[in-house]
Amino acid sequence: MxxxxxxxxxxxxxxxxxxxxxxxxxxxxxxxxxxxxxxxxxxxxxxxxxxxxxxxxxxxxxxxxxxxxxxxxxxxxxxxxxxxxxxxxxxxxxxxxxxxxxxxxxxxxxxxxxxxxxxxxxxxxxxxxxxxxxxxxxxxxxxxxxxxxxxxxxxxxxxxxxxxxxxxxxxxxxxxxxxxxxxFPFGSDVPQERYEIPIGKASVVLEGSDLTIATLSGTVLSSYAAAKRLEKEGISAELIDLRSVVPLDVETVSASVAKTGKLLVVDEDYLSFGLSAELVTRVLESGIEMKKFGRHAVPDVPIPGAVTLEEAVVPGEESIFVAAQRLVRSE
Amino acid sequence: MATLRQRYSYMVWMREFELACLEGVATREIHGELHTAIGQEAIGAGMAGFLRADDAMCSTHRNHLHAIAKGVDMRKMLAEIFERESGLCGGFGGHMHLMDSSLKFSATGIVGAGMPVAAGHAYASRLRGSDSVAVAVVGDGAVNTGAFHEAMNIAGVLKLPLVVVVENNEWAISVPFSAASATETIAERAQMWAAQGMRVDGNDVEAVASAFGEAVARARRGEGPTIIEAMCYRFRGHFEGDADTYRTEQEKEDRRSVDPLAITRKKVLDSQLATQAELEAEESSIAREVKKMLGEVRLDPKPSSEMALQHVFVGGE
Missing domain, CATH: 3.40.50.970 (Thiamin diphosphate (ThDP)-binding fold, Pyr/PP domains)
Structure with a gap:
């Protein structure tokens, strides 16, 4: 409760x-x-x-x-x-x-x-x-x-x-x-007493078999909503909350990609030279077979003022849903 | 507290130490830029003897004399500067980043950046309820940074036990102080931060010691921060290899003729604190000691390449 x-x-x-x-x-x-x-x-x-x-x-x-x-x-x-x-x-x-x-x-x-x-x-x-x-x-x-x-x-x-x-x-x-x-649909029960979560260990929020969505912070919530919609479309997404960028838990992501073969990195930070490229590269370097990968991050622009503009560049439930669907369905 | 006689010894040690460093530049044992404080010994030696191990000192890229004044092991300093594994920081720091946590001494290569760090040490003293103090030594270039203002303001509003020694050698690399400062002196700025400000002749080791002793005592009493502006002249270029064409040869010659070592030596003799023969014996003994230290350092191993990835994180990644 x-x-x-x-x-x-x-x-x-x-x-x-x-x-x-x-x-x-x-x-x-x-x-x-x-x-x-x-x-x-x-x-x-x-x-x-x-x-x-x-x-x-x-x-x-x-x-x-x-x-x-x-x-x-x-x-x-x-x-x-x-x-x-x-x-x-x-x-x-x-x-x-x-x-x-x-x-x-x-x-x-x-x-x-x-x-x-x-x-x-x-x-x-x-x-x-x-x-x-x-x-x-x-x-x-x-x-x-x-x-x-x-x-x-x-x-x-x-x-x-x-x-x-x-x-x-x-x-x-x-x-x-x-x-x-x-x-929150996950992580809503917070004990009163003290506890620690080790830094550097990702968590699997949703298990799935068709693609892996790896992200962290606010876009875990929107990816969760997107995954629920994907489920209705017959796409089973595994959602990984990275929790930290350093250390980056490549092991958990690679293990998931070994199962799904596809990786979508969702990042509310800027696209270039960032988390999405780093994670994709490290998974490739791990030697896991990855059939497809995608990066969904803020295209290299500052965050605009008007919300209509902001929504155009920041990953949200709808854009994550579209990106995931495209990754799975495109050949 | 150190006597004038002892302060002169400190100054000789400091000069010889810097000369040993110069040797390493010539032989290419020291890479990168080296900043010596030759000509500024009266300030370093003037600070000696007032600080306890639990007092902190944050210094600059031109830090060797301050470290010596704080009591940092010179052998380990020299080894660090000569890029040896036996160095103060195992060769990971280099001459601009000498750190000795046991003595709460640190240095930074970023101009002005030591100021808020010193304010943090001073705040730790407040948290502990102790009478330890923090000293920031900066150059005249640092006083125009935002970090200097932010640290002074917070030290003023919280009445922190902070002593700031500004070595005003009149030049921030090539830009003269007169062209960089809106105020004629740095000392006069102190009032805007509710601090004490004083300007002293940085070639006069006793004047520096007297001002510094007073400022440290004031800080220990909980009466807040002090800025001591010590006027001096950098005898050499900003770094070894600096063409130093921004100062005329005539200026440099004139100013170097006012050597704090010679001034202090004369004072010691005039006050009959030592004889000419005693001083000569001590000077050559210190020179020999430093030479011996350098000889030992040169035999120390350099850090091996496989060590380079250590120490990024305490717990590893």
Whole structure:
């Protein structure tokens, strides 16, 4: 029975449980304290742990991320909230030159157990508030990149991200954050107690035999709806939620493709040089026989403002349905 | 706290260390750009002796003297700079990224980027409820970055125990400070962040020590951040190999004649803290020590190629 909460509350609950068991976990970010985050995913934390451990910072992304580096060097486990993933451009230097590299540059001596939690995905907010960008972070060595698709995963993956000794970019989908747990067709039951979901293990959301749809974050939900429609057309889709881009669970996808022979990668991020090409290539490299593959991602354009335009470029239930059908039926 | 006599010894060590590094450039044992701080020893030595192991220091691409002042093992530093497995970072860092977590020392090759990291160390002190402090050393080029402003502002609003030492050597590579700064001094900017600001003669090791000691004590008392602008001159190019045509030969010659080592040496002699003979003996002893250290480093193995894929993640992928 689903509890009466939305996904952002599941994340807040996960943060609270980690902060209770480990004093070194601290939260820094814009509006994370009194407001509890603009999406509510840090709500109640400042009340429970005080304004020093849950710090409302100035609008200074470089200071937030840079302070995270210093705090990590001091043995803390900072959770840095960058309100929208689009704002990471402001502080990318600290992310890719310090957070991602300090462990390596120190010869393995310095650890960066940092979670950069942020919101991505399309909800009609235009080019500067709608990106996913997980492909960008995945391209930079040294960062784990996680993007959950449902409340159960969000809570367990966040716990794993916080205890990870490696830096994790944790991208929450804006549309999912505000969706109630009971409205998810999968992952809606969220236990009250703490649990972890290991980072790097994909989950098979639906089993099927005609094609494999691999995706993550918000498009798992729309792919799920598309798969239900495909079923009525006599097409059996296996739906895989990758859960993370780094590490990328090629093994689970390859095992599925070995069965279905066809792979459709659905990605709400940009098409070129991204997740879809990487996953297809790795499956090919694995030596599994793959008869067909398709990539369905945002063609290389910024996300437009008007929803009619947004829908034209962002994978949704209808476009995923069409892409899957085409892949299976075309010879 | 170190005495003037001890600070002079530090300065000799620092100069000899940088000269040893120069040797590695000439012999092509050191690859990439090397930034030395020859001429800026009074600032490094002026900071020595004030910091504890639990105080942090975040430095720059021109970091060797700061690391020495923090107490980082010079043998391991030299080995890192000479690209050896025995180096401070096993050869994974290189001279711009010296890091010693046991002493909370780190350096970055990105101008200004050490500032918010130092603010993070200072915030850790707040979280722990301790009186440890964080020091950021930057050059005059860094003061015009957004990172500098963001870090100073947050340090000011939270009254963090942060001491910022700006080595104003008047040149950000080829651009003179006067052409890059809207204000005549950096010290005067401090007030906009509710910080203390002071400008000192960076060739005067005692002036630097006095300002630095005061700023560290102020930070320990919980009275907030300080910016110390230490005026100095970079004797060599921005990096080894810099044609350095943006400064006239006459300027360089004139400015190099004001050598902080010579100034401090004279002070030591004038104050009768040592005799000429004692200083000469010490100087040659330090030179020998550094030469010996370099000889040892040269025998250390280089990191082997199969190590290159290690350390991306703690837990592996």
């Amino acid at each position: 689903a509890r009466n909460l939305n996904l952002s509350q599941c994340i807040a609950e996960s943060l609270k449980l980690e902060m209770e068991r480990d004093d070194s976990v601290v939260v820094l970010g814009e509006d994370v304290g009194k407001q509890g985050g603009v999406f509510g995913s840090t709500r109640g934390l400042q009340k429970s742990f005080g304004a020093t451990r849950v710090l409302d910072t100035p609008i200074s992304e470089t200071a937030i991320t840079g302070m995270g580096v210093g705090l990590a060097m001091e043995g803390y486990r900072p959770i840095l909230e960058i309100m929208f993933v689009d704002f990471m451009g402001v502080c990318l230097d600290q992310i890719y030159n310090a957070i991602a590299k300090n462990h390596y540059m120190s010869g393995g001596k310095v650890r960066m157990p940092i979670v950069i939690k942020t919101a991505g995905g399309c909800i009609g907010s235009g080019a500067q508030h709608s990106q996913c960008l997980w492909g960008t972070f995945a391209h930079l060595p040294g960062l784990k990149v996680v993007a959950p698709s449902n409340p159960f995963d969000a809570k367990g993956l966040m716990a794993a991200a916080i205890v990870s000794d490696d830096p994790v970019v944790f991208i929450e989908h804006k549309k999912l954050l505000l969706t109630r747990a009971e409205d």
